[in-house]
Amino acid sequence: MSDEITVPDELKGNVFITKLSELYGWGRKYSLWPMFFGLACCAIEFMAAAAARFDTGRWGMDLARASPRQADLIVISGTVTKKMVPKIVTLYNQMAEPKYVISMGACATGGGPFKEGYNVVSGIDQFLPVDVYVPGCPPTPEGLIAGYMAVHEKIQNERINDVPWYEKDPIPKAPVPLLGGPDLIDPRHMDEIRARVRAPQSAAVGGEPEKEDA
Ligand code: SF4
Incomplete structure (x- = not known):
């Protein structure tokens, strides 16, 4: 289906009469609802960006929502621990598309000063599809606003006939990792993990199974 609409010549200079997808993106990018969600020190800058001095309300983002059901943007603002990541992925899955x-x-983005700590994951992008990375420790509110602008640009360039949320098939949810032993387990590998646990010890590490004594 084409998203082109016919514009009469006398209206061609009108900024409001343009391609349907551009109107669609223009409307959506100025009505993002971020989730009220912070993890560590970066969340202080997230709050500063929303407060009076930087005022993300200028782009229609002044209301952070307390529920994932009402939010379409999640800002991962801080250290992601192994204990927290299953909750973060669950919250993400509870948000409606588009998100x-x-x-x-x-x-x-990568674990920061705590990279390879026993309880820290090395980047939320191992679990969620990240749209924009904002560098810094912490990023300034201006840096975060630049990230918001990058999301706006992405939304503006999305086309109605390409986006996945109007497809017939549901969009698969992000797999929620499980906290098992000292590390996270990807539930997509559960059958393989179970098979390895049940296998004799030597087979589980790639050797021949031990022979039982006669
Ligand atoms: S990146 Fe720096 S400021 Fe942000 S949560 Fe990590 S340690 Fe704190």
Whole structure:
């Protein structure tokens, strides 16, 4: 289906008469509702960006929502621990499409100063589809606003006939990792993990199964 509409010559200079997708993107980008959600020190800058001095209300983003059901943008603003990541993915899955993810700061993007700590994951993009990365430790409110602008640009360039949320088939949910032993387990690999646990020890590490004594 084409999203082109016919514009009469006398209206061609009118900025409001343009391609349907551009109107669609223009309307959506100025009505993003971020989720009220913070993880660590970066969340202070997230709050500063929304307050009076930087005032993200200028782009229709002044209301952070307390429920994932009412939000379409999640800003991962801080250190992502192994204990927290199953909750973050669950919250993401509870948001309705279309939805967007910003990875804010060094911790959310790669573990930051805590990289390879026993309890920290090395980047939220191992679990969620990140749309925009904002660098810094912490990023300034101006940096976060630049990230918002990048999300706006992405939304503006989306086309109605390409976006997945109008497709007949549901969009698959992000797999929620499980906290098992000292590490996270991807539930998509559960059958393989179970098979390895049940296998004799030597087979599980790639060797021949031990022979039982006669
Ligand atoms: S990136 Fe820096 S400021 Fe942000 S949560 Fe990590 S340590 Fe804190």
